[in-house]
Amino acid sequence: MSFAKPEGAAVESDVVVVGAGPGGSSTATYLARHGLSVTLLEKSHFPREKVCGDGLTPRATRALTRIGIDTSESNGWLHNKGLRVYGGRTEPFELPWPDLTDFPPYGLVRPRSDFDDMLARHAVAAGADLIEGANVDAAVLDDRTGRITGVTTKDGRTFKAPIVVAADGNSSRLAVSMGINKRSDRPMGVAVRTYYTSPRTNDDYLESWLELWDGERGKSNLMPGYGWVFGMGDGTSNVGLGVLNTSKGFGQTDYRALLKRWVDHTPEEWGFRDQNMVGKIQGAALPMAFNRQPHYGRGLVLVGDAGGMVNPFNGEGIAYAMEAAEYAAMAIAEASSRGFGSASAEKAMRAYPEQMKASLGGYYRLGTIFVKLIGDPRIMHLCTRYGLPRKTLMRFVLKLLANLTDSHGGDAMDRIINALCKAAPSA
Incomplete structure (x- = not known):
């Protein structure tokens, strides 16, 4: 108008x-x-x-x-019903969105x-x-x-x-x-993404990759950042990665090449290859x-x-x-x-x-500490290796990372996260 x-x-x-x-x-x-x-x-x-x-x-x-x-x-x-997480092993972990009073039990694409x-x-x-x-x-x-x-x-x-x-x-x-x-003194991220025609287009989970390998898992280089695959339901998948300025080489990294190195080692049948790419690889800053x-x-x-x-x-x-x-x-x-x-x-x-x-x-202040830790791929690898298999811990981490807690009442996890946020000095 x-x-x-x-x-x-x-x-x-x-x-x-x-x-x-x-x-x-x-x-x-x-x-x-x-x-x-x-x-x-x-x-x-x-x-x-x-x-x-x-x-x-x-x-x-x-x-x-x-x-x-x-x-x-x-x-x-x-609609999606949770987060599928890759890291620490070949098979992923599926974490449903928490059942809360303050938030609905589904996400969107x-x-x-x-x-x-x-x-x-x-x-x-x-x-x-x-x-x-x-x-x-x-x-x-x-x-x-x-x-x-x-x-x-x-x-x-x-x-x-x-x-x-x-x-x-x-x-x-x-x-x-x-x-x-x-x-x-605040973290900054860079995200790059593209679309691929893919049989994975229909997916009721958002997918997050906490480890990015440039070859076979455990036998190649662990790259900085995290990846995602979101099925769009229209025949394509949105595939991308994010890198934080706490990571080594931030600013000197070819992020488009990094994305291609990662997806080139995903299963062939997923379709994340050049011939199936829709549009260009594009990037944007994430001010945090x-x-x-x-x-x-x-x-x-x-x-x-x-x-x-x-x-x-x-x-x-x-x-x-x-x-x-x-x-x-x-x-x-x-x-x-x-x-x-x-x-x-x-x-x-x-x-x-x-x-x-x-x-x-307070929540964002905790986040600045978090990004400093995971800026080192070795720490991310340790976290995924020893943390992901523990379901109770991962439910806690999912609530923390997605900022999904009940503000009043809630379970013990909610109360711990809310208390941490209140105790932290404001960003």
């Missing part, structure tokens, strides 16, 4: 949201439901591709349900090209104005206060609002333009553990990858971007009711970064 404006006039709204990925579109949806006028800017045109594993845990499933998305299989979603388009249209249905082909290149600042009052696009348009949401991804030109840079802060300041709100909200334990970003969107919209709506720009409204806006730290800060 787009609309015309008089030549040279600025479009004004209560909030401008830059970037119509899951974080941006969700923020726009929640804001529109709060009764605010929202302009949602997307630099490309839908449908458009994004580098992603396309697999969603029950945490993301809950976020979609909260925003009103029908996640039924009849609505085009592929859906291509990002379709997923993002659906969320953007959902925002439009809620009342947001979506403008595609709006490539934001600069912030408009108040000369006196340094506060952001809008944005401009490369084609010369101006969009003004008292609050601007930067949901413009890892590079977040908006945040950088206002002096909010990445923190070097709040690597860009503050999440609010001088009228600018950071949501999703722009605020480094990827889970360092498992590389998941969509669930946390959508959760942040809900928190951000609540704070913005409260600030609006107090009068944007007033001292009271600024207090209301501070609730957003405080909420993010309260809900995820």
